[in-house]
Amino acid sequence: xxxxxxxxxxxxxxxxxxxxxxxxxxxxxxxxxxxxxxxxxxxxxxxxxxxxxxxxxxxxxxxxxxxxxxxxxxxxxxxxxxxxxxxxxxxxxxxxxxxxxxxxxxxxxxxxxxxxxxxxxxxxxxxxxxxxxxxxxxxxxxxxxxxxxxxxxxxxxxxxxxxxxxxxxxxxxxxxxxxxxxxxxxxxxxxxxxxxxxxxxxxxxxxxxxxxxxxxxxxxxxxxxxxxxxxxxxxxxxxxxxxxxxxxxxxxxxxxxxxxxxxxxxxxxxxxxxxxxxxxxxxxxxxxxxxxxxxxxxxxxxxxxxxxxxxxxxxxxxxxxxxxxxxxxxxxxxxxxxxxxxxxxxxxxxxxxxxxxxxxxxxxxxxxxxxxxxxxxxxxxxxxxxxxxxxxxxxxxxxxxxxxxxxxxxxxxxxxxxxxxxxxxxxxxxxxxxxxxxxxxxxxxxxxxxxxxxxxxxxxxxxxxxxxxxxxxxxxxxxxxxxxxxxxxxxxxxxxxxxxxxxxxxxxxxxx
Amino acid sequence: xxxxxxxxxxxxxxxxxxxxxxxxxxxxxxxxxxxxxxxxxxxxxxxxxxxxxxxxxxxxxxxxxxxxxxxxxxxxxxxxxxxxxxxxxxxxxxxxxxxxxxxxxxxxxxxxxxxxxxxxxxxxxxxxxxxxxxxxxxxxxxxxxxxxxxxxxxxxxxxxxxxxxxxxxxxxxxxxxxxxxxxxxxxxxxxxxxxxxxxxxxxxxxxxxxxxxxxxxxxxxxxxxxxxxxxxxxxxxxxxxxxxxxxxxxxxxxxxxxxxxxxxxxxxxxxxxxxxxxxxxxxxxxxxxxxxxxxxxxxxxxxxxxxxxxxxx
Numbered sequence: 001x002x003x004x005x006x007x008x009x010x011x012x013x014x015x016x017x018x019x020x021x022x023x024x025x026x027x028x029x030x031x032x033x034x035x036x037x038x039x040x041x042x043x044x045x046x047x048x049x050x051x052x053x054x055x056x057x058x059x060x061x062x063x064x065x066x067x068x069x070x071x072x073x074x075x076x077x078x079x080x081x082x083x084x085x086x087x088x089x090x091x092x093x094x095x096x097x098x099x100x101x102x103x104x105x106x107x108x109x110x111x112x113x114x115x116x117x118x119x120x121x122x123x124x125x126x127x128x129x130x131x132x133x134x135x136x137x138x139x140x141x142x143x144x145x146x147x148x149x150x151x152x153x154x155x156x157x158x159x160x161x162x163x164x165x166x167x168x169x170x171x172x173x174x175x176x177x178x179x180x181x182x183x184x185x186x187x188x189x190x191x192x193x194x195x196x197x198x199x200x201x202x203x204x205x206x207x208x209x210x211x212x213x214x215x216x217x218x219x220x221x222x223x224x225x226x227x228x229x230x231x232x233x234x235x236x237x238x239x240x241x242x243x244x245x246x247x248x249x250x251x252x253x254x255x256x257x258x259x260x261x262x263x264x265x266x267x268x269x270x271x272x273x274x275x276x277x278x279x280x281x282x283x284x285x286x287x288x289x290x291x292x293x294x295x296x297x298x299x300x301x302x303x304x305x306x307x308x309x310x311x312x313x314x315x316x317x318x319x320x321x322x323x324x325x326x327x328x329x330x331x332x333x334x335x336x337x338x339x340x341x342x343x344x345x346x347x348x349x350x351x352x353x354x355x356x357x358x359x360x361x362x363x364x365x366x367x368x369x370x371x372x373x374x375x376x377x378x379x380x381x382x383x384x385x386x387x388x389x390x391x392x393x394x395x396x397x398x399x400x401x402x403x404x405x406x407x408x409x410x411x412x413x414x415x416x417x418x419x420x421x422x423x424x425x426x427x428x429x430x431x432x433x434x435x436x437x438x439x440x441x442x443x444x445x446x447x448x449x450x451x452x453x454x455x456x457x458x459x460x461x462x463x464x465x466x467x468x469x470x471x472x473x474x475x476x477x478x479x480x481x482x483x484x485x486x487x488x489x490x491x492x493x494x495x496x497x498x499x500x501x502x503x504x505x506x507x508x509x510x511x512x
Numbered sequence: 513x514x515x516x517x518x519x520x521x522x523x524x525x526x527x528x529x530x531x532x533x534x535x536x537x538x539x540x541x542x543x544x545x546x547x548x549x550x551x552x553x554x555x556x557x558x559x560x561x562x563x564x565x566x567x568x569x570x571x572x573x574x575x576x577x578x579x580x581x582x583x584x585x586x587x588x589x590x591x592x593x594x595x596x597x598x599x600x601x602x603x604x605x606x607x608x609x610x611x612x613x614x615x616x617x618x619x620x621x622x623x624x625x626x627x628x629x630x631x632x633x634x635x636x637x638x639x640x641x642x643x644x645x646x647x648x649x650x651x652x653x654x655x656x657x658x659x660x661x662x663x664x665x666x667x668x669x670x671x672x673x674x675x676x677x678x679x680x681x682x683x684x685x686x687x688x689x690x691x692x693x694x695x696x697x698x699x700x701x702x703x704x705x706x707x708x709x710x711x712x713x714x715x716x717x718x719x720x721x722x723x724x725x726x727x728x729x730x731x732x733x734x735x736x737x738x739x740x741x742x743x744x745x746x747x748x749x750x751x752x753x754x755x756x757x758x759x760x761x762x763x764x765x766x767x768x769x770x771x772x773x774x775x776x777x778x779x780x781x782x783x784x785x786x787x788x789x790x791x792x793x794x795x796x797x798x799x800x801x802x803x804x805x806x807x808x809x810x811x812x813x814x815x816x817x818x819x820x821x822x823x824x825x
Binding site: 101 | 690691698699703
């Protein structure tokens with residue numbers, strides 16, 4: 001039986017269509033995946049369904065009856081619950097308080113703690129959601145926070161649960177747990193809308209898949225009758241060529257040398273301990289390792305954002321004594337920071353302004369070394385970058401926080417790579433990006449390498465490190481446990497090293 | 513030293529502390545309700561000035577100070593609805609509009625006063641509110657006189673503290689209210705009417721700040737003059753920060769400020785040789801000191817001061 005039917009949904013933001021004539025139907029007890037690139041309109045569509053946005057046109061039917069969902073309160077009443085990609089949890093409150101927030105089940109004005117807790121626990125047990133009710137939100141893991149979000153929706157009597165990129169922040173084991181929960185939900189005749197662009201997961205959990213592209217419905221398919229390749233092609237609208245990058249072996253000039261560098265070395269997770277490393281010109285040195293083993297500190301040290309406590313850093317043959325970002329920028333070092341919203345971009349400034357942040361003193365951008373801004377020249381430059389890097393935005397004067405993650409990343413790439421750097425520090429360069437954007441970023445990194453740039457690639461995505469790196473260094477608790485060749489890398493050994501086991505290292509094919 | 517240890521002196525000091533703390537407490541609670549819904553209102557001083565005038569006018573013309581206080585509340589709501597509309601509906605900067613209220617409201621109060629009484633050197637006198645000793649309780653020795661022989665507004669102010677505590681910590685409505693100040697979008701997706709809550713917060717804030725102002729002209733001194741508020745709104749603002757956005761903390765902070773105020777008046781009387789301006793600085797210095805030491809750690813509502821739009825991307 002059909003639970004939900006969205007028909008002809010259109011949503012305009014200003015003059016831009018975020019959704020155009022979208023059709024989506026979800027049956028009772030099925031997992032229906034919405035597949036699409038960033039900016040394809042998935043989140044907008046879901047925000048309409050939960051009453052946060054009002055559609056410009058179109059209608060929503062629930063169990064065959066036309067409904068108008070103009071407030072989130074109504075969506076809750078109709079049994080629609082959503083787990084947002086960025087969780088909607090109040091950090092200053094406990095798990096329990098977050099779950100009962102806004103509920104109207106009990107008529108009493110006071111919070112009947114014990115009775116409500118009992119009810120929540122029963123519900124949690126039924127679906128295998130393991131949570132601690134009295135802990136503050138800030139003290140539980142991301143996986144647990146997600147379970148709280150699911151429980152929150154179920155406690156409100158959700159019949160349809162929307163999961164927006166639920167696996168993005170989870171470890172592999174947590175994903176397995178999530179899928180078990182989803183199966184229990186569908187067994188109880190509840191429907192799930194699953195939003196993701198990870199093909200493997202989509203094919204594992206979905207019953208049907210609807211592909212969105214550029215705000216329009218492309219096709220709805222049964223899982224049995226499709227393949228990952230077909231889905232990927234539908235999603236990006238052309239044949240996706242997966243690229244294999246050639247590996248190079250460099251041994252010439254060093255662009256960067258670290259010798260016995262330490263920072264906050266007593267911390268296993270946020271420090272660096274006696275680390276030595278060298279990066280050649282024209283190679284990609286990948287740093288593999290589980291997130292939180294000092295990678296973030298390493299990146300900030302070699303871009304001047306942190307000052308080492310011991311050891312020397314040699315950049316292009318000169319020992320660095322002045323650890324400020326400007327020194328590194330002036331030495332032609334580019335940085336793709338780990339969190340583009342915190343470090344790479346200024347959200348409330350325009351696309352244009354973000355593009356020139358680093359080069360305001362250049363004569364092409366301003367008169368008299370940063371005196372007066374040359375507006376026309378900047379506009380011209382920004383237009384060029386928009387075309388060259390395929391930045392999709394309504395206007396270059398748009399605030400950058402309104403762009404999708406992929407397009408934000410392209411702005412950073414344009415800024416950091418346009419004048420080919422001598423060294424590039426790229427940290428999680430494709431985190432949160434879809435297939436098309438990821439490939440684009442990879443191509444650009446390899447392009448830079450081929451033009452002689454030394455690339456320090458730090459990524460928690462092991463596949464990405466394997467794909468791009470000419471040499472792979474494994475980082476564990478602030479130290480380098482081994483450096484391996486990027487050609488036919490010994491994957492098993494690297495995995496062992498990533499978990500801190502270096503016993504087999506002596507026999508490895510370590511190269512210097 | 514003898515003067516200080518005199519029982520009469522101590523008793524008077526305590527009584528005066530309670531009276532001096534009252535307007536600060538009421539107005540700090542006004543700000544607490546406002547900020548808990550994410551509305552930083554620095555216009556308290558202005559709302560108080562307006563409340564003080566309206567309260568005085570009504571009390572003067574009817575001879576009923578209690579009616580004056582009620583009118584002060586209404587006046588506060590009217591003035592604060594300007595702030596509410598601009599910041600909630602139009603998404604304007606809260607600090608800017610709070611400042612605007614601070615400039616605009618005392619000026620209009622002064623203007624209205626001059627229309628009514630003209631420009632003369634003698635101030636119009638209204639009747640002060642009578643004390644209302646609570647039967648039985650007020651006859652308890654010592655405590656009775658200190659705690660239970662006050663004007664109704666004082667009882668109201670101190671009663672609001674436990675009531676607010678229960679509201680914020682024990683009721684569902686209070687939990688929902690706090691969520692609006694912490695994470696409005698999450699609150700909205702949970703079906704909590706964010707915009708309505710924010711307007712309600714501004715109404716409560718306006719009413720209480722208006723009462724706080726009217727208290728000055730109906731219970732404390734019997735005249736209205738420009739500058740009667742003398743920065744109490746700002747002291748209340750810092751009492752909220754010092755009180756860690758909790759009703760109990762706000763009470764302690766208000767009592768501290770009330771105490772310094774009561775103390776400086778007594779010191780002025782005792783030390784006629786010291787310039788009184790120096791002593792009058794004590795409460796403000798105390799505020800500065802408290803803010804410097806307790807204002808650093810961020811403990812307020814997470815979305816405090818930020819405009820909220822439902823359809824923001």
